[in-house]
Structure formats: structure tokens, C-alpha cells
Amino acid sequence: MLYSEGVTILENVELAQYTTLGVGGSARWFVETGDEEEMLAAVRFARAEGVQCFVLGGGSNLLVSDEGFNGVVLRIANDTLAVHALKDSAAVLVEADAGVEWDAVVRAAVEKNAAGIECLAGIPGSVGGTPVQNVGAYGQEVASAIYQVHAIDLEAERRVRFSQEECGFAYRRSIFNTTRKGRYVITHVQYHLNIGQRPHIEYRDVKTYFEQHGVARPTLAETAAAVREIRARKGMLLVADDADSRSAGSFFKNPVVAVDELARLAAIAGCRVADVPQFPAGWGYEPEDCMVKLSAAWLIELAGFSKGFAMGRAGLSTKHVLAIVNRGGATAAEIVALRDAVIEGVRARTAVRLEQEPVLLGFAG
Numbered sequence: 001m002l003y004s005e006g007v008t009i010l011e012n013v014e015l016a017q018y019t020t021l022g023v024g025g026s027a028r029w030f031v032e033t034g035d036e037e038e039m040l041a042a043v044r045f046a047r048a049e050g051v052q053c054f055v056l057g058g059g060s061n062l063l064v065s066d067e068g069f070n071g072v073v074l075r076i077a078n079d080t081l082a083v084h085a086l087k088d089s090a091a092v093l094v095e096a097d098a099g100v101e102w103d104a105v106v107r108a109a110v111e112k113n114a115a116g117i118e119c120l121a122g123i124p125g126s127v128g129g130t131p132v133q134n135v136g137a138y139g140q141e142v143a144s145a146i147y148q149v150h151a152i153d154l155e156a157e158r159r160v161r162f163s164q165e166e167c168g169f170a171y172r173r174s175i176f177n178t179t180r181k182g183r184y185v186i187t188h189v190q191y192h193l194n195i196g197q198r199p200h201i202e203y204r205d206v207k208t209y210f211e212q213h214g215v216a217r218p219t220l221a222e223t224a225a226a227v228r229e230i231r232a233r234k235g236m237l238l239v240a241d242d243a244d245s246r247s248a249g250s251f252f253k254n255p256v257v258a259v260d261e262l263a264r265l266a267a268i269a270g271c272r273v274a275d276v277p278q279f280p281a282g283w284g285y286e287p288e289d290c291m292v293k294l295s296a297a298w299l300i301e302l303a304g305f306s307k308g309f310a311m312g313r314a315g316l317s318t319k320h321v322l323a324i325v326n327r328g329g330a331t332a333a334e335i336v337a338l339r340d341a342v343i344e345g346v347r348a349r350t351a352v353r354l355e356q357e358p359v360l361l362g363f364a365g
């Protein structure tokens with residue numbers, strides 16, 4: 001352990017324990033803090049050592065290499081969460097520190113009957129992680145609820161804030177994971193939500209759930225609870241005794257392709273175009289772009305991979321082919337080998353190239 005500008009810097013800290021996949025080596029240096037001055041001190045320490053600084057949230061969208069990371073991992077640990085009523089408005093502003101658990105924000109919003117994020121219930125990780133890949137599920141994306149993202153600019157060493165438009169949101173994309181990747185520590189996020197609005201029920205899974213339960217007009221709380229239950233059935237909720245949740249969630253993004261592609265894929269699958277699972281392309285696309293989001297899970301199954309398929313100690317979830325699971329003692333190399341086999345299998349069968357969703361840390365290149 002050493003100190004720099006009064007900040008405690010740990011050495012050779014195993015990162016697997018800080019990730020939901022539970023694989024990977026150690027960080028050369030590790031700082032955990034909720035204090036913005038200490039965050040900057042950690043960044044200056046990394047600069048003085050000539051290494052990179054990586055910001056860690058809940059580690060739920062992360063694959064760490066077996067060699068670990070020869071730099072500074074800065075784990076964000078601030079924890080304030082507040083819901084402010086807005087004057088003369090049926091809206092609330094939810095203000096949450098980056099280190100707050102995301103699902104706590106959903107619970108706080110639903111408790112105040114504030115709509116806009118109820119379908120994002122049960123997504124693991126921190127508030128700081130939500131704008132980075134514009135988390136989404138069941139037809140909702142966090143982009144629509146974000147009012148402002150507050151951050152520290154690591155180059156200029158000053159506080160900055162971004163409006164929703166400035167974040168450059170699209171499906172699983174923002175400036176924070178593309179054009180300005182690694183440049184900011186997100187310190188807190190403000191979400192703008194609407195009181196009393198009906199829940200967003202667009203996806204078949206959620207509709208079917210309420211049909212089966214005979215609920216005609218579900219509340220926000222019922223919707224969030226239904227989403228958590230559906231997620232649990234798919235191993236997409238972190239549950240201590242569910243081996244299928246030892247994952248980084250969906251390992252592959254749903255590919256967004258031109259609408260014309262549907263006919264080609266239907267011919268390969270031997271089904272009608274209408275039977276190819278398809279969703280609106282989402283944030284960042286206009287109707288005239290004529291793009292559609294495919295189901296990566298459908299493509300993976302079409303390529304011959306089924307639930308539970310395993311290569312060594314890495315496997316596809318037994319509940320959902322989209323998740324790669326550490327079946328116990330898996331190495332990052334085993335996870336990568338399975339990832340590559342799936343990408344190649346889907347490419348060979350469908351000519352669609354799947355992209356990985358989790359962030360890589362400590363891999364060459």
C-alpha cells in the first residue's frame with residue numbers, strides 16, 4: 001500500500017472479485033473513493049507512473065484479462081441518491097451518485113410513482129455505468145430518462161456536465177464508450193422522470209407476463225417486479241445461488257441492420273420475414289434510416305449453439321444463449337475462445353457479424 005496526495009493506493013488487487021463474471025488477474029494499483037479530489041489524485045498518480053487509469057463501477061459489463069491490468073483502477077464509491085419534485089410540474093429529478101447501485105434508483109423512482117425507467121429494473125451495476133453504454137431492456141433505454149451527466153474531465157482536470165443531446169446516445173452507445181472513451185469519470189447523473197405516467201409495456205415478454213397473470217392495467221411497481229421476475233427466469237438478474245448469473249449479461253449486442261436484410265435471413269432460417277425476430281432500431285436512428293434491430297440470441301441459435309453449450313469452463317447460460325457464463329474457475333482466455341466460436345459460427349451461417357458488449361480490460365491491443 002502507498003499514499004499519494006493523501007490517497008490510499010493499494011497494490012496488486014485481484015479484480016475478479018469486483019466483476020460479475022469473476023475472472024481475470026490483478027490491477028497493479030487500485031484506488032476506491034467517493035471523493036472527487038481523491039479521484040483526481042488517482043488520475044495524477046497514474047499519469048506520473050505513465051500508466052492508464054480505468055474507472056470501475058459495478059464490474060457487470062467487464063471482462064478482465066488473465067494477465068490483469070498494469071495501471072490504476074479507480075473504483076467509484078460515492079453513494080448519494082435523492083428524488084426532487086419539480087415545481088409546477090408532474091416530473092421529478094432523480095439525482096444519483098455514480099457509485100449508487102442502479103436498481104436502487106429504479107426502486108426509488110417506482111416508489112415515487114415516477115415513470116421512465118421501470119423496465120430497466122434489475123440491471124446490475126452502478127449509476128455511473130448507465131450512460132456509458134446507454135443501458136436498455138424491454139423496450140426502454142436510459143437515454144430517454146437522462147437529463148444531465150456530471151463528470152470530471154481527466155485531461156483538463158475540471159468538472160464538466162453533459163446534456164442528453166451531448167451524450168451522443170444510440171443503441172448501447174454514447175460518447176463515453178466511443179469518441180471520448182476513457183476521458184471522463186462520471187460522478188453523478190440526473191434523470192428526468194414523469195409522475196403518474198403509465199408503464200412502458202412494449203415487449204412481448206412483459207405483455208405475455210401480464211396476460212398470464214390477468215393484469216389489465218399494471219402499475220409501475222408491478223411492471224418493475226414483472227421485469228425482475230422475467231430477468232430471473234433468464235439468468236439476467238444477479239442471484240447468489242444461480243450459476244447462470246455469473247456473467248456479464250448479454251455478451252453480444254443485438255445487431256442493427258438494414259431492413260432489406262430480413263428477407264435474406266428469413267430465407268436462411270426457412271421462415272417468413274415476419275417471423276424473424278425484429279425490434280425498432282432505437283435511439284440514434286430515424287424511421288427513414290430503414291434500420292431494424294435483430295435478436296442476437298435468434299442468430300446464435302440459428303448458427304447451431306444451444307443453451308448450456310460449453311467450451312471448457314466457459315459456457316452459454318442454460319437459460320439464455322446471449323450470456324457467457326463462468327461455470328467455475330474459467331479463465332478470461334476460455335471466455336474469449338467461446339466468444340470467438342460464437343461470432344465465427346454466426347458469421348459462417350448468416351454473414352452477420354456479432355459485436356461483443358462487455359468492455360475488455362488488460363488485453364493487448
Ligand SMILES: Cc1cc2nc3c(=O)[nH]c(=O)nc-3n(C[C@H](O)[C@H](O)[C@H](O)COP(=O)(O)OP(=O)(O)OC[C@H]3O[C@@H](n4cnc5c(N)ncnc54)[C@H](O)[C@@H]3O)c2cc1C
Pocket residue numbers: 020054055056057058059060061062076098123124125126127128129130132133134135136137184185186187235236237238245247248249250359
Ligand atoms: C446479469 C446481468 C444482466 C445484465 N443486463 C443488462 C441489460 O438488460 N441491459 C444492459 O444494457 N446491460 C445489462 N448488463 C450489463 C451491465 O449491467 C450494464 O452495462 C451496467 O450499466 C454496467 O455498469 P457497471 O457499473 O457494472 O460498469 P462496469 O462494468 O464497472 O464498467 C463498464 C464500463 O463503464 C465504465 N464506467 C463505469 N462507471 C463509470 C463512471 N463512474 N465513470 C466513467 N466510466 C464508468 C467503465 O470504465 C467501463 O468502460 C447486465 C449485466 C449482468 C451481469
